[in-house]
Amino acid sequence: MKVIKNGKKNKMTKQMMEEILENWNSWKHDIYESNRSVWNVRDDSQIDMIETILKEKLEWLERNEK
16 A cells, blocks of 8 residues: 555555556557657557556456455
8 A cells, every 4th residue: 555645545446457557548549649750669568568567456456455
């Protein structure tokens, strides 16, 4: 859990992670469109890695959320 400024604990839930992943699927296209003229293979790899990390976190939450 991450402690935020007002002292309350903020716990990531499976539902929140699903929303983030859903948003990411839209944002990644926006990022590409905004940077199309300078986009390269390394950028594709970074986008793919971010998506992998998000999916792994969702899978972890699905296994461990009570």
